[in-house]
Amino acid sequence: MKQSKITQRFLCVTLVAVMSLTACGKETKEEEKPAGYTIDNIREYVVGVDEKVELEDGSKRAIINFDNAATTPALQPVSDEVEAQMKMYGSIGRGFSKKSDYSTDFYNNTRSKVLQFVGADEENYTCFYVNNTTDGLNKLASALITSEDDVVLCTRMEHHANDLSWRERCKVIYAEIDKQGRVDYKSLEKMLKKNKVKYVAVTAASNVTGYVTDVHRVAKLAHKYGAKIIVDGAQIVAHRKFSMIGETPEENIDFFVFSAHKMYSPYGGGAVVGLTSVLNKHMPEFYGGGIVTIVTDKEQNYKDAPASYEAGSPNYPGVVGLGKAIDILQEVGFDAISEHEQKLVRRLIDGILKMDNAVVYGDTEDISDRVGVVTFNLTDVNSMHLAMKLSEKGVATRRGAFCAHTYVWRLLGVSDEAAKELVECGEGGTPGMIRVSFGIYNTEEEVDEFLSILDKAHGECLKEMEMLPHQPGL
Numbered sequence: 521m522k523q524s525k526i527t528q529r530f531l532c533v534t535l536v537a538v539m540s541l542t543a544c545g546k547e548t549k550e551e552e553k554p555a556g557y558t559i560d561n562i563r564e565y566v567v568g569v570d571e572k573v574e575l576e577d578g579s580k581r582a583i584i585n586f587d588n589a590a591t592t593p594a595l596q597p598v599s600d601e602v603e604a605q606m607k608m609y610g611s612i613g614r615g616f617s618k619k620s621d622y623s624t625d626f627y628n629n630t631r632s633k634v635l636q637f638v639g640a641d642e643e644n645y646t647c648f649y650v651n652n653t654t655d656g657l658n659k660l661a662s663a664l665i666t667s668e669d670d671v672v673l674c675t676r677m678e679h680h681a682n683d684l685s686w687r688e689r690c691k692v693i694y695a696e697i698d699k700q701g702r703v704d705y706k707s708l709e710k711m712l713k714k715n716k717v718k719y720v721a722v723t724a725a726s727n728v729t730g731y732v733t734d735v736h737r738v739a740k741l742a743h744k745y746g747a748k749i750i751v752d753g754a755q756i757v758a759h760r761k762f763s764m765i766g767e768t769p770e771e772n773i774d775f776f777v778f779s780a781h782k783m784y785s786p787y788g789g790g791a792v793v794g795l796t797s798v799l800n801k802h803m804p805e806f807y808g809g810g811i812v813t814i815v816t817d818k819e820q821n822y823k824d825a826p827a828s829y830e831a832g833s834p835n836y837p838g839v840v841g842l843g844k845a846i847d848i849l850q851e852v853g854f855d856a857i858s859e860h861e862q863k864l865v866r867r868l869i870d871g872i873l874k875m876d877n878a879v880v881y882g883d884t885e886d887i888s889d890r891v892g893v894v895t896f897n898l899t900d901v902n903s904m905h906l907a908m909k910l911s912e913k914g915v916a917t918r919r920g921a922f923c924a925h926t927y928v929w930r931l932l933g934v935s936d937e938a939a940k941e942l943v944e945c946g947e948g949g950t951p952g953m954i955r956v957s958f959g960i961y962n963t964e965e966e967v968d969e970f971l972s973i974l975d976k977a978h979g980e981c982l983k984e985m986e987m988l989p990h991q992p993g994l
């Protein structure tokens with residue numbers, strides 16, 4: 521019989537208490553902690569969350585880290601697992617030793633965990649490891665694109681990783697965004713109707729507005745017109761439950777790519793989950809050891825996927841960390857994560873909109889399809905100036921166009937020409953906005969403190985503006 525979480529917790533805490541008593545009061549910090557990772561206790565397990573840094577004025581504080589869309593800090597259990605597995609580390613897939621056997625099994629078994637994490641069955645899908653999403657998308661593009669005339673349909677919302685990887689190899693066309701900045705599904709279908717599209721490459725969640733695209737709807741459209749779908753999962757994996765499998769087979773996702781460092785395992789690494797049958801017909805232009813059955817003077821025979829996509833010695837700590845991060849995110853639960861994020865996003869947007877000259881990009885009323893990303897400007901000051909002030913005061917944000925230039929220009933209402941001119945004048949980098957992006961461990965108190973710091977920083981920027989050449993507003 522399944523025990524309820526409360527009963528489990530009670531039993532565990534009691535057991536720990538008894539163990540502490542029998543150990544004559546020799547309690548370790550570990551034993552005092554409640555069993556299980558939850559949205560309420562996860563902050564205790566974030567490495568460095570209380571680490572103080574010295575600010576410009578000489579004071580010291582733990583920073584408010586609102587830059588989690590860029591990368592996430594390690595979770596202690598992830599870091600512990602990486603360290604623990606190092607004791608049994610040996611050559612992956614190449615050695616003859618018990619350690620080599622152990623780590624090779626661990627490495628390969630983690631593939632099943634990754635597949636299960638994204639709801640993919642082992643009959644149809646396989647998983648190969650990559651350095652990060654950029655690496656995964658480039659490897660896929662390198663393998664799947666067979667002619668410069670191949671047509672890939674992207675959207676204007678894409679991160680450069682899911683745009684340039686295709687642009688540099690074949691013909692890319694784009695579905696537009698609507699007035700609120702969401703993917704325009706009508707535009708997407710129109711492009712599919714008009715062109716012979718081979719692959720549709722879309723992001724599951726935007727790193728600029730946090731919008732979650734209905735990729736199963738896109739899959740259905742792609743398949744209707746004979747294309748396959750590739751989903752950039754960089755911004756979804758730590759925020760929402762994701763499944764490759766839709767309600768009907770036409771809605772299934774063909775390829776999914778993501779990075780471990782955006783899900784609390786910053787040890788490098790990531791994965792591509794894809795259709796085995798398609799992957800086996802191709803190979804990336806990336807060659808070396810571990811991918812062949814035999815090489816002779818005149819020829820070389822390659823293995824099937826996933827090995828054929830993993831030339832060279834792999835990043836074992838990256839794979840170990842990824843597996844543990846999956847366990848923990850699943851334990852915390854995506855319903856709890858999403859509910860928590862929505863609270864933070866609502867509080868932040870409402871707070872920013874109370875300020876003078878504030879613009880928050882994207883839909884500020886219906887936020888149900890947004891993960892924890894909020895971008896904004898205070899239009900009477902320069903965003904670079906403001907972000908620097910925030911950093912000086914101990915807040916980590918990101919400022920700029922977030923490697924999604926075409927999307928950001930559209931949201932800002934800046935033409936390509938105007939954007940180019942601003943970049944060429946070289947004073948404030950690209951035109952841009954400020955991005956706050958939440959992790960599972962951020963709190964409502966941090967949002968309130970951020971709003972108060974933002975208000976102060978804004979005031980100081982206004983005072984200093986006459987001394988600086990920055991153009992306000994971007």
Ligand SMILES: Cc1ncc(COP(=O)(O)O)c(C=O)c1O
Binds near residue numbers: 723754
């Ligand atoms: C939507 C999206 N795609 C791709 C990437 C690239 O990820 P990585 O830097 O891990 O390769 C990012 C990074 O921020 C992203 O936000």
